[in-house]
Amino acid sequence: MLDLSRLLVAPPVSDRPVAESGGRLIGMGQFAADVATNAERIRVAGCRRGLLVTQDAYWGAVGLFALLHAGAEAVLPQNGQPGTLAALADVRDRVIGDAALDGTGDALRLEPGVARTAPALALLDPEAPLCFFTSGSTGRPKPVRKTLALLQREAEAIEALLGSVVPADAWVHATVPHQHVYGMAFRLCWPLATGRPFSGTAHALWESALAALDGGSVLVTSPAHLARLEGIAPLPPGRRPSLVLSAGAPLSDEAADAAARVLGTVPTEIFGSSETGAVAHRARRLPDPAWRPLPGVTVGRTEDGRLRVRSPAVPGDGVHVGGDLVDLDGEGGFRLLGRADRIVKIEGKRVSLPEIEEHLRRQPWVADAAALPVGDMAPRLAAVVVPSAEGRALLSEIGPFRFGRLLRRELGATQEPAGLPRHWRFVDALPQGVLGKRVPGDLLRLFKGDGAMMAETTDAQTSVAEARPQRPTEPEIRAVRSGGEGVELDLYLPGDLAQIDGHFPGLPIVPGVALIDWAVTLGARHGIPVAVARDFQVKFRRVTVPDSAVTLSLRHLAARRRLAFEYRAGDETLTSGTIALEDPPKDGGDQA
Known part of the structure; x- marks a missing residue:
């Protein structure tokens, strides 16, 4: 393993490939020159906190190490949306990026360096600071502070787990961004610390992703992408990856089967969070296997059923208790039961959103469902439902109003009136973020008049004319x-x-x-x-x-x-x- 704090200190013994960016193969010498040149520019600009926003993962690595070598804190937003950058204006001195950024007058664009004129780089402090921002449960950007040493320890745990199944010179490809903790760990830090080259491109289409793969390579992806493999021809044996990683949300059985068929490799799921980094893994050879901790990580369960993680990659005392409810399997592993923080008060009653969703999914007319509160002053319960084939036929026959009333009646067998949704949306698929996670804002937008079929159900009498969909x-x-x-x-x-x-x-x-x-x-x-x-x-x-x-x-x-x-x-x-x-x-x- 290479030490990330010493990665660029001494001139490279060989100009081994580090990455591919923009169709160009980049060696270790050019990487060091690019980092040194931009570190000097950041230092001259007086930047102490740089908001790092890059499209290309290689330039993300350049920007990260340039900030740290300049003695500045690297701040990584959850995305590069103008609204996100504006919301983080008070936590940055400059925006550091690889392209022109709209609406940012303080941007410093990363530039290639010249190896023969680039200044030498000193040893990095392992405690050099980084700050990741996530959307948080409130929807407002939430800071998660880390250090270079924590990223190093996570990379070491990943290599201890996966190094034996991945060739030492395997290329690392991806369909996911590198801005979040999952992408940073598996697309940048792990390859850099193990000498494996990586692609700067995050492939948006399977056609380009599959064309880039060769035998033994690594694919870092997500359920949102693996769910779109239907109809794609299997890769020939000589071009199958040695490892397919998925994280961000649980992988469905259908997507896992499709990945094994098309890619020729059983996906390995990674479980973790922004606060903990990678925590556990599981190979999807069987439906819903238990999660197993990474090397050096141990897990437990609090009295109220939440997951307790002890990991060398967790800041502070190395212990983190999050909002995931778990059941321990007695062999060091665990299974997820939902989120402890998805309890809401409706009409003064505590309502479990996972419980509502689970009861809806048990109905023969429902393939998937999401429950949420809508309204600020007096929240009311709402549900977004993906009908099953049987449900779609019934929905077409009786209309959304009566379909919603039917689901309310079935829920009434287990729920008090406060736990019965009053607002319904019927869609073909639940909205997902880039990694397949549900984004609360996207669900809420479905209740602001978009084209999804909708029904409002109350206890008042409603005429057939009012219920008929327009x-x-x-x-x-x-x-x-x-x-x-x-x-x-x-x-x-x-x-x-x-x-x-x-x-x-x-x-x-x-x-x-x-x-x-x-x-x-x-x-x-x-x-x-x-x-x-x-x-x-x-x-x-x-x-x-x-x-x-x-x-x-x-x-x-x-x-x-x-x-x-x-x-x-x-x-x-x-x-x-x-x-x-x-x-x-x-x-x-x-x-x-």
Whole structure:
């Protein structure tokens, strides 16, 4: 194992490959030059706390070590969204990145160095500080402080667990970002500490990810990506990875089976948190196996059933008690039972959201469900439901209002009135973040009038006319993925869209005005600051038809004050363009 604090101190004995970035193979000598050059620039700029935001993992490594060698604290946000960067303005001196960042006037862009002129680098203090920000249970950025020594210890535990199954020169590829703790540990620190080269690219599409893999390589991925392997041909034996890692959320049996079939390797799941780093692992050869701690990690259970972790990678005394409820298996492992902090008060009663979800999933009409409180002053219980095949048929027959009433009646067998959802949304898939985790904000947005089928159920009498679903005016949102400068939405365009009427008689085509309107509306609904949308530039490449699935990509180009959008069907672009954004008109001035 290499010591990360000494990684760049002495000139490299050999110019072994460190990474691939932008189609270029980068050796250890160039890596040291890039770090030294940018460390000097950061030092001259007087930066003591740098907010590190990079698209490419190689430049993420350069920025991380440049900040530490400059004596500055490396601060890593949970994403690079403009709103996130603005919220963290008081914890940074400069933004350090590998590209121009919209809306940040204090950005320092990382630049390549020249090996023969780059200054020498000194030994790093193992206690050099880093700070990761997570969304936290409240939705506000939450700091998690670590040190370089903690990252070193986590890398050593990972190598003790996985080193024997991964070739020493294996390339590490990924579909996940490196900004969070999982990506930082498995995409950057572990490869750097073991001398394995890594790819700077986080592959968004399986086509490019599979093309990059070769025999014995490592793939760092997530349930959100592994769930999309259906229909992809298996890799030939000579190109199968030695290791497939998944973290961020539990991996479904279907996704685990698909990964083993397509990739030729049984996935290894990693369990952990921002506070603890990697804690446990399990190979998905059987449904729901127990989690086993990493080398050097021990687990226990508190009196109230929560997971207690003792790990050399945990700050302070090495002990962390989180919000995960567990059942110990008597052999040092554990199984997850849900979250202890998902208890809410509805009408003065304590309601367990995991319990509501579990009872809903037991119904033959429900494939998956998420429960949540909505409303601030007097919260009421709500549920987002993915109907099963049987449930979809029944929903189509009786409508969303009566379907919601049916589920309430079934829940009434085990729940008090406070535990019966009053608000329902019926969707094809629960919204997921980049790693497959549920994002509370995305669930809440479903209750702000998007295209999902909805029903409000109360104890008052409701007429059949009030309950009858109206023709949709927006697409159904099947998945939400946030990242970079915007958001990507998987949409289903219903065949009975109201916008089709009056356009292209006899031809089922979605009009361009609807596509532009949805881009603005959904952009505003998913965090892009759209006040007033004026002129637009648009290119219609292919017609968009109803009763089809499309992907809508939205990017906020803050510096240009424009919203860029693109509708795709698979890899084919249907419609793309930009929309000018303006501030809302201000009151004032002379009035007649």
